[in-house]
Amino acid sequence: MRIFFPLLLISLSATNAIAQDYAVPKTEWGVPNFHGVWKHATIMPFERAVELGEKRAYTEAEALVLEGAVQQKFEAGNEPLSPDRAPPEVGEALPSLGNYDLFWREDAKFIPTIDGEFRTSAITDPPNGRMPDRVAGFSERMNARPANRRGRNSDGPEGRGLGERCLLNGNFGSPVMRPSIYNSHLLFNQSPGYISITTEMAHDTRIIKITDDHNPAAQTQRKWMGNSIGRWEGDTLVVETTHFNNWQTLYGVPTENLTVVETFRRDSNNKMIYGFTVNDPTVFTAQFSGEYALSRINEEIYEYACHEGNYGMTGILGGARRLEQLGLEP
Numbered sequence: 001m002r003i004f005f006p007l008l009l010i011s012l013s014a015t016n017a018i019a020q021d022y023a024v025p026k027t028e029w030g031v032p033n034f035h036g037v038w039k040h041a042t043i044m045p046f047e048r049a050v051e052l053g054e055k056r057a058y059t060e061a062e063a064l065v066l067e068g069a070v071q072q073k074f075e076a077g078n079e080p081l082s083p084d085r086a087p088p089e090v091g092e093a094l095p096s097l098g099n100y101d102l103f104w105r106e107d108a109k110f111i112p113t114i115d116g117e118f119r120t121s122a123i124t125d126p127p128n129g130r131m132p133d134r135v136a137g138f139s140e141r142m143n144a145r146p147a148n149r150r151g152r153n154s155d156g157p158e159g160r161g162l163g164e165r166c167l168l169n170g171n172f173g174s175p176v177m178r179p180s181i182y183n184s185h186l187l188f189n190q191s192p193g194y195i196s197i198t199t200e201m202a203h204d205t206r207i208i209k210i211t212d213d214h215n216p217a218a219q220t221q222r223k224w225m226g227n228s229i230g231r232w233e234g235d236t237l238v239v240e241t242t243h244f245n246n247w248q249t250l251y252g253v254p255t256e257n258l259t260v261v262e263t264f265r266r267d268s269n270n271k272m273i274y275g276f277t278v279n280d281p282t283v284f285t286a287q288f289s290g291e292y293a294l295s296r297i298n299e300e301i302y303e304y305a306c307h308e309g310n311y312g313m314t315g316i317l318g319g320a321r322r323l324e325q326l327g328l329e330p
Contacts, residue, residue, distance in 0.1 A: 022267070024235045024266050025266075027190055029192045031190075031232055032235045032236075032237065032266060033190070034188040034195065034237070034264060034266070035188055035189060035190050036187075036188060036296055037185050037186070037187050037296070037297055037298075038187075038272055038294040038295065039184060039185055039186075039294065039297045039299075040178075040179045040180075040184045040185070040186055040274075041106070041107070041108035041179050041184045042108045042110070042179060042292065042293065043066065043067065043070050043107075043109065043110065043111055044111050044119050044292075045122070046121065046122045046123065046251075047123055047131060048120050048128065048129025048130055049121075052120050052121075053128060054127040054128055054129075055120055056120060056127075056129070057117035057119055058111070058119075058120060059118070060118065062118070063118035070107075070109050074102065074107070074109065078102055105181050106183070107181050107182075112295060114273055114291050114292075115267075115273075119291070122178075122290040122291065122292055123290040124290050124291065125288060125289040125290070126286065126288060129290075131288055132285045132288055133284070133285045134253075134283060134285070135281070135283060135284065135285055138253075142253075154316065154319075154320035157313060157317065160313065160316065162224075162247065162248070164312060164313060164316075166306035166307050166310070168204060168225070168248065169201050169204070169306075170201075170202075171250060171251075172184070172199045172202065172204070173186070173197060173198070173201070173202070173204035173225060174204065174225035174226065174244075174248065175226065175228075175239075175241045175250075175260035175262055175276065176250065176262075176276045176278060177199070177274065177276075180201050182201075183199070183200040183201035183304060184200070185199070185301045186198070186199055186294065187199075193209065193210050194207060194208065195207075195208045196208065198301065199301075200301040200302060201304060202304050202306060203303065203304045204225065207228070208229065208230045209228070209229050210229075210231065210232070211231075212229070212231065213229070214229055214240075214243065215227065218242070218243040219243060222243050222244060222245045222256075223244070223245060224244075224245045224248055225241070225248070226242060226243055226244040226248075226255070226260070227241065227242055228240070235265060236265040237264040237265070238262070239262040239264070240260075240262075241259070241260045241262070242258070242260075244258055250278070253280075255280075257282045257283070258278070258279075258280045259278075259279045259280065260276060260277070260278055260279075261276070261279075262275060262276050262277075263275035263276075267293075269296065270295055270296040271293055271294070271295060273291055273293060273294075274291065274292045274294055275289065275290070275291045277289040
């Protein structure tokens with residue numbers, strides 16, 4: 001059995017000692033310096049597995065076993081395929097690694113520690129590590145939304161998902177930011193009074209103004225990733241985002257009444273702790289919070305050329321029009 005985790009041989013006590021002595025680097029204008037490219041990758045899930053209950057963190061031994069299993073899975077997936085293999089059966093499920101092979105994927109293989117803990121989920125509050133229940137009547141309200149009505153999705157490009165339209169690709173740059181199977185790089189840029197976060201996935205850039213109040217125009221001019229304002233609390237950047245575009249969603253739920261509070265704090269030269277608190281009393285019965293660890297890397301981010309060679313949209317809509325010509329429902 002091959003195990004690949006030499007970086008984890010540093011003891012947690014040594015890591016914690018380094019973090020306690022760490023002096024946060026500052027910009028020329030005296031605030032913590034976040035500038036650079038940070039990788040957002042972890043095998044830690046957003047929600048905790050139900051069977052783990054209120055278990056907040058793995059032991060180091062448990063984490064090593066989990067990481068070793070993931071690494072072995074990818075080693076097996078990298079094995080060359082036989083050219084004489086039998087064709088797949090009709091209806092056969094995709095391999096466990098999904099419909100991209102490992103050439104395209106850049107999945108994480110480790111659980112970065114947060115305050116010395118190998119977390120079992122990004123969500124830490126509520127204690128079960130899971131999103132709270134939806135409010136009464138939420139399902140009925142969702143079913144009544146135009147985007148969820150049968151036949152709407154093929155009427156035109158507006159009915160397709162934001163990712164297919166190359167407008168916004170999930171919550172990789174929008175609060176709550178989450179890692180992807182690839183392109184999980186975030187570029188932080190700072191200037192006096194502003195900080196921007198550009199995600200390599202779908203080329204989205206969020207501009208955060210350091211101010212106490214939201215621009216009143218944000219109530220009507222709703223941005224895809226919401227209106228974000230920030231403030232400094234010591235060495236921690238606190239960002240509040242509201243007024244999302246009502247086409248946006250967060251894990252499948254609407255965001256028009258959503259407020260997300262994020263925190264960013266450097267834990268070491270190569271680690272930033274990203275926290276989030278989600279509050280929407282029209283959707284969730286309680287607010288929930290959690291954290292991710294971001295790793296600083298000496299790499300660049302590259303263009304995400306979404307439209308080039310993107311024949312999916314014309315194919316989907318063309319197929320729907322053909323079905324209509326045949327008198328069939330798309």
